Amino acid sequence: MERTGALLGQFRDLDQQRETVALGMWVFLLTEIMFFGGMFLTYTIYRMKFPHAFAEGSRELDVVKGGWNTAVLIASSFTMALAVRAAQMRKRKLLCILLASTMILGGVFLGVKYFEYAQKFEHHLVPGPNFHLNVPDAAQVQIFFSLYFAMTGMHALHMIIGEGMLLALLIYSWKGKYTGGYFAPIENGGLYWHFVDIVWIFLFPLLYLVDLHR
Amino acid sequence: MSESKEQHVIPFRTYALIFAALLALTFVTYHVALVDLGPWNIVVAIVIACTKAVLVVLFFMHAAYAPRRTRLVILAGIFWMLLLLGLTLTDYLTRPPATDSISFNNAPVAAYVR
Numbered sequence: 001m002e003r004t005g006a007l008l009g010q011f012r013d014l015d016q017q018r019e020t021v022a023l024g025m026w027v028f029l030l031t032e033i034m035f036f037g038g039m040f041l042t043y044t045i046y047r048m049k050f051p052h053a054f055a056e057g058s059r060e061l062d063v064v065k066g067g068w069n070t071a072v073l074i075a076s077s078f079t080m081a082l083a084v085r086a087a088q089m090r091k092r093k094l095l096c097i098l099l100a101s102t103m104i105l106g107g108v109f110l111g112v113k114y115f116e117y118a119q120k121f122e123h124h125l126v127p128g129p130n131f132h133l134n135v136p137d138a139a140q141v142q143i144f145f146s147l148y149f150a151m152t153g154m155h156a157l158h159m160i161i162g163e164g165m166l167l168a169l170l171i172y173s174w175k176g177k178y179t180g181g182y183f184a185p186i187e188n189g190g191l192y193w194h195f196v197d198i199v200w201i202f203l204f205p206l207l208y209l210v211d212l213h214r
Numbered sequence: 215m216s217e218s219k220e221q222h223v224i225p226f227r228t229y230a231l232i233f234a235a236l237l238a239l240t241f242v243t244y245h246v247a248l249v250d251l252g253p254w255n256i257v258v259a260i261v262i263a264c265t266k267a268v269l270v271v272l273f274f275m276h277a278a279y280a281p282r283r284t285r286l287v288i289l290a291g292i293f294w295m296l297l298l299l300g301l302t303l304t305d306y307l308t309r310p311p312a313t314d315s316i317s318f319n320n321a322p323v324a325a326y327v328r
Binding site for chain 1: 223224226229230232233236237240243244247248249250255259260262263266267270271273274275276280281283284287288290291292294295298299302303306307
């Protein structure tokens with residue numbers, strides 16, 4: 001079925017169709033909130049039990065890389081929001097440029113993350129038999145790093161999926177599929193990308209900024 | 215009529231302001247973390263993170279312009295998340311250390327983690 005600008009049979013009008021599509025995306029994002037919520041809960045419990053070890057682990061992270069990455073991800077959310085706006089205004093070229101910018105910024109984030117992970121391997125900070133840190137409660141610092149890799153790893157996986165999604169959106173946008181009045185996939189792609197940004201907004205202070213003043 | 219919502223394009227200025235606010239809050243959260251506020255460090259960090267998240271949800275994710283039923287679904291998600299955190303913590307925060315099922319003393323943890 002040709003969907004460009006088309007109203008599907010089960011909807012009364014385009015407004016209702018758009019609202020329904022966005023609502024469906026939000027319901028999916030709620031399951032994502034609960035998915036990440038379990039890890040945030042685990043983090044909270046262990047941080048309350050081992051505040052000192054979490055501070056020691058946190059100080060091993062590269063706060064400069066983490067901070068710049070936060071800015072890069074926020075910038076990618078900004079370009080994504082503008083991409084939805086470009087689709088609304090039916091500007092095909094602008095939409096493609098903004099989607100590509102979002103992909104590039106997301107790629108920069110993942111690149112920096114790669115170097116951070118590599119550094120952790122070099123410094124023997126990956127939980128397991130090779131973990132080594134010269135502090136008395138090194139075993140508990142391992143719990144911090146387990147959570148660090150689980151949470152940033154799942155976040156990075158969501159980013160990689162998001163990059164694939166953006167590539168598909170970019171190809172269809174280039175063909176002019178979303179600038180004829182129908183742009184629900186762009187809107188929903190935006191919701192997903194912003195959600196992933198929000199997860200990082202919480203991860204940054206919780207992982208990188210624990211007792212930084214000491 | 216059916217085109218009304220599509221015409222509701224949020225001005226570039228709004229997006230730019232939110233972007234600037236998010237960057238400013240990131241800057242603030244880093245610099246506040248360098249100051250010793252005792253137990254208030256984590257409170258400030260969470261409050262700033264929540265503020266940033268609310269800005270993203272309201273403006274980048276268009277919740278401020280969404281119909282009421284969409285907003286209700288979003289609030290339900292946040293409520294469920296708070297249930298998950300809150301009800302679990304009523305358990306962990308009220309356990310006397312001695313009856314804790316998993317011993318969190320240094321030695322036993324070190325024994326089974328290593």
